[in-house]
Amino acid sequence: MSTYPLLSLAIWLPIAAGVIVLLTGSDRNAPLARRLALVGALAGFLVTIPLWAGFDTTHSGMQFVEMGSWIPRFNINYHLGVDGISMLFVILNAFITVIVVAAGWEVVTQKVAQYNAAFLIMSGLMNGIFSSLDGVLFYVFFEASLIPMYLIIGVWGGPNRVYAAFKFFLYTLFGSLLFLLALIYLFVHSGSFSILDWHELPIALGPQIWIFLAFLIAFAVKVPMWPVHTWLPDAHVEAPTGGSIVLAAIALKLGAYGFLRFSLPIAPNASHELAPLMIALSLIAVVYIGFVALVQADMKKLVAYSSIAHMGFVTLGFFMFSALGVEGALVQMISHGFVSGAMFFCIGVMYDRVHSRQIADYGGVVNTMPKFAALFMLFSMANAGLPATSGFVGEFMVILGAVQFNFWVAFAAAISLILGAAYSLWMYKRVIFGAVANEHVAKLSDINGREFAILGVLALCTLWMGLHPQVFTEVMHASVNGLLDHVNSRIH
Amino acid sequence: MFDHFVVPNLQPAASEIFLLVMALAILLIDLFVKDSRRTVIFALSVLTLLGCAVIQYAGSAFVTGVGETTYTFSNMFVDDLMSDMLKLFLYLTVIIVLFYSRAYLVDRSEMNKGEYYVLLLLATLGMMVMISANSFVTVYIGIELLALPLYAMVAMNRQSLAASEAAMKYFILGALASGLLLYGMSMIYGATGSLEITAIAERLANGDVNGNLLAFGLVFLIAGLAFKLGIVPFHMWIPDVYHGAPTSVTLLIASAPKLAAFAIVMRLLVNGLHPLAGDWQVMLMIMAVLSMAIGNLAAIVQTNIKRMLAYSAISHMGFMLLGIVSGVVDGNARLATEAYSSSMFYVISYVLMSLGAFGMILLLARAGFEADTLDDFKGLNQRSPWFAAIMMMLMFSMAGIPFFVGFFAKFSVLMFVIAAGHTWLAIVAVLFSLIGAFYYLRVVKLMYFDAPQDKTPIVDGPDMRLLISVNGVAVAALGLFPQFIMALCVISLRYSLG
Numbered sequence: 008m009s010t011y012p013l014l015s016l017a018i019w020l021p022i023a024a025g026v027i028v029l030l031t032g033s034d035r036n037a038p039l040a041r042r043l044a045l046v047g048a049l050a051g052f053l054v055t056i057p058l059w060a061g062f063d064t065t066h067s068g069m070q071f072v073e074m075g076s077w078i079p080r081f082n083i084n085y086h087l088g089v090d091g092i093s094m095l096f097v098i099l100n101a102f103i104t105v106i107v108v109a110a111g112w113e114v115v116t117q118k119v120a121q122y123n124a125a126f127l128i129m130s131g132l133m134n135g136i137f138s139s140l141d142g143v144l145f146y147v148f149f150e151a152s153l154i155p156m157y158l159i160i161g162v163w164g165g166p167n168r169v170y171a172a173f174k175f176f177l178y179t180l181f182g183s184l185l186f187l188l189a190l191i192y193l194f195v196h197s198g199s200f201s202i203l204d205w206h207e208l209p210i211a212l213g214p215q216i217w218i219f220l221a222f223l224i225a226f227a228v229k230v231p232m233w234p235v236h237t238w239l240p241d242a243h244v245e246a247p248t249g250g251s252i253v254l255a256a257i258a259l260k261l262g263a264y265g266f267l268r269f270s271l272p273i274a275p276n277a278s279h280e281l282a283p284l285m286i287a288l289s290l291i292a293v294v295y296i297g298f299v300a301l302v303q304a305d306m307k308k309l310v311a312y313s314s315i316a317h318m319g320f321v322t323l324g325f326f327m328f329s330a331l332g333v334e335g336a337l338v339q340m341i342s343h344g345f346v347s348g349a350m351f352f353c354i355g356v357m358y359d360r361v362h363s364r365q366i367a368d369y370g371g372v373v374n375t376m377p378k379f380a381a382l383f384m385l386f387s388m389a390n391a392g393l394p395a396t397s398g399f400v401g402e403f404m405v406i407l408g409a410v411q412f413n414f415w416v417a418f419a420a421a422i423s424l425i426l427g428a429a430y431s432l433w434m435y436k437r438v439i440f441g442a443v444a445n446e447h448v449a450k451l452s453d454i455n456g457r458e459f460a461i462l463g464v465l466a467l468c469t470l471w472m473g474l475h476p477q478v479f480t481e482v483m484h485a486s487v488n489g490l491l492d493h494v495n496s497r498i499h
Numbered sequence: 500m501f502d503h504f505v506v507p508n509l510q511p512a513a514s515e516i517f518l519l520v521m522a523l524a525i526l527l528i529d530l531f532v533k534d535s536r537r538t539v540i541f542a543l544s545v546l547t548l549l550g551c552a553v554i555q556y557a558g559s560a561f562v563t564g565v566g567e568t569t570y571t572f573s574n575m576f577v578d579d580l581m582s583d584m585l586k587l588f589l590y591l592t593v594i595i596v597l598f599y600s601r602a603y604l605v606d607r608s609e610m611n612k613g614e615y616y617v618l619l620l621l622a623t624l625g626m627m628v629m630i631s632a633n634s635f636v637t638v639y640i641g642i643e644l645l646a647l648p649l650y651a652m653v654a655m656n657r658q659s660l661a662a663s664e665a666a667m668k669y670f671i672l673g674a675l676a677s678g679l680l681l682y683g684m685s686m687i688y689g690a691t692g693s694l695e696i697t698a699i700a701e702r703l704a705n706g707d708v709n710g711n712l713l714a715f716g717l718v719f720l721i722a723g724l725a726f727k728l729g730i731v732p733f734h735m736w737i738p739d740v741y742h743g744a745p746t747s748v749t750l751l752i753a754s755a756p757k758l759a760a761f762a763i764v765m766r767l768l769v770n771g772l773h774p775l776a777g778d779w780q781v782m783l784m785i786m787a788v789l790s791m792a793i794g795n796l797a798a799i800v801q802t803n804i805k806r807m808l809a810y811s812a813i814s815h816m817g818f819m820l821l822g823i824v825s826g827v828v829d830g831n832a833r834l835a836t837e838a839y840s841s842s843m844f845y846v847i848s849y850v851l852m853s854l855g856a857f858g859m860i861l862l863l864a865r866a867g868f869e870a871d872t873l874d875d876f877k878g879l880n881q882r883s884p885w886f887a888a889i890m891m892m893l894m895f896s897m898a899g900i901p902f903f904v905g906f907f908a909k910f911s912v913l914m915f916v917i918a919a920g921h922t923w924l925a926i927v928a929v930l931f932s933l934i935g936a937f938y939y940l941r942v943v944k945l946m947y948f949d950a951p952q953d954k955t956p957i958v959d960g961p962d963m964r965l966l967i968s969v970n971g972v973a974v975a976a977l978g979l980f981p982q983f984i985m986a987l988c989v990i991s992l993r994y995s996l997g
Contacts, residue, residue: 029884032884077982078907078981078982079982080911080981080982080985080986080987080989081914118880121880123997143910145908146903147901148901148902150900150901150906151900151901151902153900154895154900156948157940157943158943161943161944161947161948162880162947162948166602168948169944169948172944172948173940173944175938176936176940177933177936180900180933180936181933184929184930184932185926185929187910187929188913188917188922188925188926188929189914191914191925192915192917192922194914195914195917195918222543356809374592399910455909456760
């Protein structure tokens, strides 16, 4: 174990890098800003590697713990630590930040320094969310991360960006304010803001239900679960490519992560009582949203709805209370980070050239962009859950867990495999195959080295995780079992 | 014949005496200063306030180490840790007000007179007297000493119709509120037989008072206080005065008097009428909810940023009251001091944010141009990324988003609201904060998402730029490290309220 404050570095290094990038000022220094941002993102990624290298997979508790007093007035501490559940997300987040900075390299030409700084700062804040062990610290990072995303959508977004940015911000703020009240309630009853202390706090079922519902509003909006998902398609469609990647790959995971860190262990009885509700909502997301995705004419909207459906799998996995379900859900979250990030990047690649996201404006792209078509194929397949890609592993584990839990739940969940294949591959077919549809497509140039590198790295990750998921699951194993033992032991 | 005359202990009021002497001296000096050399008066005013701060600090428990409460002038005037701390913040606030207003006043020569500075110093004196009041008479003198110079300052720009209207409204409503306050005081005097706040508290504790008369008086007293705080339903003057007054005066009205108003709430309701907490809490609770509702909803439809910030001020004062109504729960005052200290922290944070926001309007204003509509903030990010970032921090802080001080202000108040068991009140408060977030976000939207209408470079001097930068950074820094100010609030109230 390292004695360096690795988690603090993972949080504050990107933020500091973001501030430095901001100092480069106007767009005259754009090349410098880009280079600094890439260096910052890479450095931020490198400091997270030792988290995995030094991780003790046999240990279910918190590792790399940092503890310092922050606001003694309310017993609030700067308390950081990761376990097998959160550690991978810190790394994923740092990794995606590198991708995002690279993805905006030539594409973003307006306010370059601010663009890159926003992503770097957001990356640091989100690392803070994943590694906070203090309720207020978590909340502060959770809410502060809205600010850069609001700006990213609003400044670099599409024509309806103002609406989307406000909807995103207010929707999420609404959820998190009630969450804050639940945190304060827990403090009043325990005298501590430590999440780990709350895990041991005995609470009667009545208050547990209220706490669970307050958590649910915050996390359900963030995930997003049906029926509070409507902000996501708007945000995705209007956000620039980088914004969509971060939203899909990381921001959606925050809500799901919240369920594991807060809802299940703090309100275990309520979680059990309300599990049927959660499973029902998850299945609606999986099936209904899958159908909604099928009819989308806008590619970004389609992938956005597919994200909601995939996140339905995640929440489904959590609330079956089996190791298989929870691990499957976690694998699905990480896999979705790679695949949806790649899907949004692919759409961004086409949008940069044609300036349209409508499926109808494409057709026969394979003729002019063969390399791109091959890689896009892989990600569409992964999105559909093809075996040997990462998309398969998570869904399969969750469905296996569901079969143990209840056949009909598993049956409903399995429908999504068909739907996923339908909407992903049908879109792929309409966009890529066929004759060259119009002169825009005829004039397309294939992906350049930068784009190829980004997609290539993501493709390797997708395949690596699909072929060798043990690397990921062995990290989670002890912590997931610890969590489930804890939850089950506290049910009365 | 003079046997009974004892020279009172002047030491606790040393800074007030210094300020008064200096204000009168400045009035005289101004006779010999040419219009072009008005900076001398500005500098003297700043030095006066710095002198006050030094005197205050040297005599305070921060230096002497004795957190003792001293009374003087026949117990009409009190000097305790709370007054020391609030006054130090007051001097800082007024100094910032002076710096922010300087360029604005220089551009508007009809206002850049010696009287302006003298009136401002006298208003400050009024606030100091309010903070240190231990008698109804002193409270009243302080309030009037604050209000009369403000009426004049609002009307200082004689050419402006809006300013004259605002001054008129302010004066009439202010006079009415003073009347209500006096009426309430006279009835409480009738019920308890004393004007001295600490003596009233003793008589209430002994219980030999006329309850009906007392409750009746309390209602009027609360009405008067509500006017000074600017909370619903006594908020009508706030939007008109904030809007109509010259921005430099709005800056003053929107900042320092909130500290003084908080102080008299503490003096009257906590030092004096704490046994009646059950009664005044209900009244303030209703007013707090209405203030948050009307303030936040009305702010949404404003196109003038001064008016928007006025409604925002109403909602902030409503939120601040939530801490004051959460002190005593079913007669148990165990958490009272802590709860009041959260309100004090809220007021101090709010003053800091309000200074920054109005300072930003002054920064964008120039000769012949008031940057007081929301559209004047369009595209600020393109004109000046740094000041846009400062304004963004201020807006997010006002909306209560971390890592800014406004979040911890709201957080600490909510803490005691929930600890007092008023969960519904906390839910109402956060839902109105959510509505409030909309109009703060709109300012950010105008600055960042829209193209500028006006591309004039920002020309203010380095002092203004530096100070407003420090102001903005302080909002962020105190959001990262709120402990120090929070602890100061707790300690000062613990010593002062017992």
